Amino acid sequence: MASVENLAAGSATAWAARMAPSLADIEVLADRALAQLPETFRELCRGVVLTIEDFPDDETTEEMQLESPFDLLGLFRGHGLAQQGAGPLSGQMPNMVFLYRRPILDYWAEHEETLGAIVTHVLVHEIGHHFGLSDEDIEAIEREAG
Template sequence: MADLATLQAPSLDDMEALAQDAYARLPAEFRALCEGVVIRVEDFPDDDTMREMDCETPFDLLGLFRGIGLAQGGAMMQTGQFPNMVWLYRRPILDYWAEHEEALGSIVTHVLVHEIGHHFGLSDEDMEAIEAAAA
C-alpha cells in the first residue's frame, strides 16, 4: 500500500502522461482519424471558456473540444486556423475522481474519448464502444 502521508495529487505532467497513455490505447482506426488533434492539460478552464460554456464554477467542466469537427466539415485545416484541440482540466477531473469510485485513468480516458467524439460527431453508444476497446 502506498504511504498516504507522502502521496501527492497528480501534477499537470502526470495528467498529460495519463492522457497520452489513454490516447495510445484507443483503437488504431480511431487514432488515425484524429491526426492533427492536439491534447492540452490545464488546471482549470480560462475565464472566457467559463463564460462561453456558462459554468457556475471552474469545477463544472472536465474537458472541452475546440475547433472545427469533422462533422462540421473540418477535415482539412485552412491557413490561419488553429489546430483542433482537446482540453482536459486537471483540478475538475481530480475533484470528480475524489467523489466517485473510478480509477483516475478510466476518468481521463472517458473525458478524452468524449471530447474527441465531438470531433467526429459520434453518438454516446459509439463513444462507449471506443472506451470499452481502450480498457
C-alpha cells in the same frame, strides 16, 4: 490475514507521502489512453492538440455559462471532422482537446473510479466531439456499451 486496521494504516502510510497528480501526470494518463485507442481512431485524431490545464480559462467559463470552473472536465475546440470537408482552412487554429486537471481530480475524489478510467472517459468523450458526435450521441453509445 491482515486486519482491517492494519490495511487502513498501511494505506494511510502509502498516501502520506503522495502529492496530487500534476498536469504532467494527467498528460501521461491521457497519452496512454490515446495510445490504447484503435489505430483507425488514432489516425483520425492526428493533428488534434491535447492540452492539460488546471481549469478552463475565464473566456470558456463565461462562454459555457459555468457556475464554477469545476463544472467542466474537458472540452473540444475546433471544427470536427464532419465540418472540415477537404481539410482545415488557411489560418485556422488546430483542433484541440482540453482536459482540466482540478475538476477531474475533484470528480475522482467523489466517485469510485480510478483516475486513469476518468481521464480515459473524458478524453474519449472529447474525441467524440472531434468526430462530430453530440453529447447525446456519445451518451447513447456509452449506454449501449454498458
